[in-house]
Amino acid sequence: MFDSLTNRLNKAFKNIAGKGKLSEKNMDEMLKEVRMSLLEADVNYRVVKDFIANIKEKAMGTEVLDALDPSQMVVKVVRDELVALLGESETSIHFKEEGITTVMMVGLQGTGKTTASAKIANLLKKKKDRNVLLAACDVVRPAAIEQLQTLGQQIGVEVYSEGVEVDALTTAKNAYQYANDNGFDTVLFDTAGRLHIDDELMQELENISKAIKPDDILLTVDAMTGQDIINVAQSFHERLNVSGLVLTKLDGDARGGGILSVRAVTNVPVMFVGLGEKIEDLDIFYPDRMAERILGMGDLMTLIEQAEEKMDKEAAEKSAERMMSGKFDLNDMLIQLEQVSKMGSISKIMKLIPGMNQMASNMDELKTDNKLKYTKAMIQSMTPYERENPDVIRSGRKRRIARGSGTQVGDVNRLISQFEKTRQMMKQMGKMQQNGSMANMDM
Ligand code: GDP
Helix, strand or coil: CCHHHHHHHHHHHHHHCCCCCCCHHHHHHHHHHHHHHHHHCCCCHHHHHHHHHHHHHHHCCHHHHCCCCHHHHHHHHHHHHHHHHHCCCCCCCCCCCCCCEEEEEEECCCCCHHHHHHHHHHHHHHHCCCCEEEEEECCCCHHHHHHHHHHHHHHCCEEECCCCCCCHHHHHHHHHHHHHHCCCCEEEEEECCCCCCCHHHHHHHHHHHHHHCCCEEEEEEEHHHCCHHHHHHHHHHHHHCCCEEEEECCCCCCCCHHHHHHHHHHCCCEEEEECCCCCCCEEECCHHHHHHHHCCCCCHHHHHHHHHHHCCHHHHHHHHHHHHCCCCCHHHHHHHHHHHHHCCCHHHHHHCCCCCHHHHHHCCHHHHHHHHHHHHHHHHCCCHHHHHCHHHCCHHHHHHHHHHHCCCHHHHHHHHHHHHHHHHHHHHHHHHHHHCCHHHCCC
16 A cells, blocks of 8 residues: 555655755656656545645745755655645544444445444454444344354454344344443444445435434445545435544555545545454554655554554563573574564564665565564474573584474574674673663764
8 A cells, every 4th residue: 555656756755855955946846746646646636736736835935945955844845735635633433421422334335344343343442441332233134244243252342233124223223222221331333335325225324323313423435446435435424424434455555545535525534444354453543644654754653552562562571671681592582573473574564664665665575574484483493492502503403493494504504693693782782781881872
């Protein structure tokens, strides 16, 4: 997602980088490039037009032209405009102070509505400490009810259903009553979808909306459908007054045009983004983080949050402590490697690090991930004694380790020598820290 847009934008900025002053001419050239890259990413034509006009107006202001490094200033202007385009700040669910908060999930079939219902229920339960009930109001497809029940079981959230014999409106009303009687503070209503927008569906959704007066109506839209998102969002919004969008399948290789245009055209904010099929693959949508990611500036906030969530903090801290005290052994290296692999592929992580985006795109992902895998396999093929005392690993042991991990003796040699170098470095750093001479080091 966004890879080619990011690359093209960076190329546009490079052309003006290092120029002492910006002239209207090279500014125009750069803007032309930016315009082309947005259109190529399938951003709505009118949105691009306004976007470029805004940038030009802001960037041609005197403070930009007098700035020390104009190209940096221009990137900042573009960044700020992107944030504005995406919606300034994050929008959250409108929780009621008292009583039951109700959220109605709507969307076309196949966009990921049922999955998103479960993902959001899980997020509200885990992060907001809500007591959530899922209501199965898609009574058209029996499979949809079963799917919601399976997901509910997976995340430990109760699913209210009366099967396909009872109509959606009655189910919705009864689900609300059930939540009220049983101490739930949040109900998510999974409603029926269709392949295309039709009046009968809209009428059903309107009726449910009138009856339960939801605090939020969230529309799921599939990022892969490009600019079509805008038409779908507009149609739903006209009938239902949608309060937020859930943009799904952002992990696919869509060009990104839909996500960049939909807020500007419909004025409905994106609240969540779906990044995969698994329950945890849902993020709150932060316009500033997304803008910075599009510009290849990385997303450190997300990286830190993911690290906190997925890593075994205690194990990582303990091994870091041991590293600094010079007691670092191959067990620690294995722990660190395991923590890193839990976060996903290396190139995915690198994209979140400022300045590393370009490198990540050029990287042979399979090769790097394989290297990580083989390094882990080599350490795992060692006995606990060998991991603690790598010095004892001589030729016979090396051959056994190589065989056990499907590698060559040369690979084992490289690992051990790399480990030795790291251990030496860590020892030195640990000593310096103890002597308080860190501050003098030029790091
Ligand atoms: P519904 O018909 O709108 O309820 O759609 P579903 O929730 O059944 O999802 C349709 C398909 O899309 C399923 O195979 C999901 O696993 C998949 N899906 C949903 N969200 C995402 C996402 O964010 N990324 C990816 N890759 N697949 C998703």
